Ligand SMILES: [Ca+2]
Ligand SMILES: [Ca+2]
Ligand SMILES: [Ca+2]
């Protein structure tokens with residue numbers, strides 16, 4: 001080291017020392033990079049407490065309170081079906097759009113900045129998808145929702161419910177993770193309303209209608225889409241029938257640990273000899289799906305785990321009301337160790353309400369289900385059946401052919417006749433189980449409506 005280099009080295013070392021010993025005086029202003037935070041658990045009001053910590057010894061500049069309340073996506077069991085706008089749920093950059101070019105720009109911006117963004121859409125109808133461009137979102141951590149919270153007033157469409165082969169027209173095609181779609185409608189397209197390959201999708205209070213293929217599709221690319229939640233949503237063909245057989249409600253391949261709860265599926269019916277796919281179908285190497293408290297009516301097929309040898313393992317189907325018009329209400333195919341508890345199934349034009357099928361379907365538990373047709377093994381399926389009743393009549397229910405399978409009156413055949421299942425603590429209505437002496441069979445734990453005629457008698461002089 002020559003003298004000059006040594007001198008510079010010593011000077012730099014001295015400067016570093018002076019900054020260290022007098023950091024209060026010379027500390028640089030804080031930037032965004034000088035802060036870190038941790039969030040507590042997300043509560044059922046879609047809020048959490050964020051705790052901020054400063055890294056290093058900067059002073060002034062960017063600052064944060066020690067704690068603050070921020071919004072988050074609540075995914076727990078004690079969820080609410082209220083709109084996300086009720087809680088002003090938002091993450092990252094917030095963009096408000098009111099035109100198709102504005103919405104397309106926001107999607108391009110979300111991809112360019114790698115997500116962390118909320119897109120709020122003003123009321124209106126947006127023909128956002130075409131066969132030459134449709135929203136393809138590669139970024140993660142995005143919320144797309146109506147600003148008003150009124151799902152009927154914000155409608156995202158393609159060019160109509162028609163065959164677009166050999167082109168593709170999904171209204172939303174999502175490859176990123178942690179994407180939330182809420183409080184809007186999606187329909188009128190050539191393929192799917194939502195196509196998803198990323199993980200942790202959250203669909204809340206969305207109406208999907210008039211898609212030429214399955215309404216929500218989980219594709220099998222990579223290891224498929226996992227841990228999605230679909231809740232409080234409507235899937236329907238308002239004309240009462242679909243455009244072709246290759247349709248379905250939720251169709252997921254290679255999906256692990258999804259939850260599908262408190263949705264309605266209507267009129268997912270094929271106009272052809274070939275059946276439509278199920279309203280809810282998880283298959284082709286899927287596992288551990290929870291399907292609870294859904295209402296399915298006037299569909300060809302209800303809930304399916306697996307299809308032929310393309311199976312599904314584990315999972316729970318509980319407290320659903322299922323009305324089908326051509327095939328099974330609940331079908332287990334190559335679906336080992338599934339649990340099917342406390343469903344009510346009303347089946348028209350078919351012999352079996354519930355089937356467990358193929359030798360690979362073993363270890364299934366089918367308890368406390370109320371059906372009007374058989375619960376049957378086919379092709380060597382095996383399982384444990386307890387406390388089911390398969391002789392229900394349409395008149396037992398409030399409105400069987402619109403899928404309202406609440407008991408119309410207290411029926412001795414089912415009320416207090418079920419097995420106690422410690423993991424099933426509520427019914428379709430979230431009424432606690434049991435009411436009265438024991439569990440009821442079926443999705444509804446019967447609670448008699450308040451009887452005004454008795455009150456009238458009591459009040460008479
Ligand atoms: Ca995955
Ligand atoms: Ca998977
Ligand atoms: Ca009871």
Ligand SMILES: [Ca+2]
Nearest residue numbers: 429431444445
């Ligand atoms: Ca009830």
